[in-house]
Structure formats: C-alpha cells, structure tokens
Amino acid sequence: MAELPTLRTARLVLRPFTVADAPEVQRLAGAREVSDTTLNIPYPYEDGMAEAWIATHDSAYARQEVATFAIVLPDNRLVGAISLRLEPRHRRAELGYWIGTPFWGRGYATEAARAILAFGFQTLALNRIHATHLLRNHASGRVMEKIGMRYEGIHREHVWKDGRFEDLARFAILITDPGPEDR
16 A cells, blocks of 8 residues: 555645654643543553554554544644545445544634545545544534534443443445535
C-alpha cells in the first residue's frame, strides 16, 4: 500500500503524524474530558504513550489495518486525530476520532470526517464505513449524523469504561447512500 496521503479541507490539513507531534498529542489527548468521551484514550496519558502510538502508524497502514491522520490547522497546530480501522476483506472500516478540548464546538470533527469518508470511498474503495460513540457523547453522534451516517441501533452495556458499563450507539454509511451534500 502506498504512503498515507495528506488531505486538505477548507480549514484543515489531515496528514500523517510525526514524532514531533507527540508532546501536543500527550497534552491534548491527555485531557480528562477527551478520555471520558472516547473508548481508547487512557487517563492519565503517560509519558511515552504518544511516541509509542505514533510509531505504529506507518506499519499499520502498510498492513492495511489502520489509516491514522493528524488533524491540523494550516499553521500546523494539532487539533486532534482521525482514523479508519480497515477491514479490506469486507471493504469496510470503522471511523474513529478525537478533538482536543480547546477546539471543541468548531466543526473540525465534522469537516475532517467528511474528508475521511471521501478518502475511504474514493481512494480505498470501501463499501461501508461505520462508527460508534458512547451514548452519552451527544456531540459525537451529531458529527455522525452531519456526515450522512445512519443510526443503526444501540449496543446495550457493550463496553466497560471507568468502572461502569456503557451503551454504544452505532452509525454507518454505505458508498451508495446519499451523502450530507445530498440532504
């Protein structure tokens, strides 16, 4: 598989992470609020975790497992991350993302997710992209709706997080579904 490309939107650049991003990843992803609203970001986010995570990206993409992009502003300030966990055999992927708290409420997740859908469908030839969010994370659900994903249901008490079971809401979009621009 070729090298992970750089994608551009009206306000954002989606590019591969570099080790130079690690301190800002640790600062942004290390916020308790980010961990609280995601499944896979630990709290506390300890020294070395960002470097170790970034070190997995190139080989994971080469193996067609995960495409992970840094979401940055045109001045290269890190906003967050977005990824597709690939299942090439089934031509599907799971969308995941996080945005640093200083950048919440600005539409960056929606803008980045639209770009990733286009990448997944046009470049990777996927048929289906799905995503889940903690039921209590309404902002993430709004992102999924805005990018044209359809609600598929609730996985009741599907994950154990911070000492309690959490429900997950599932959304998906097919390549043949109308996109948000068609609504």
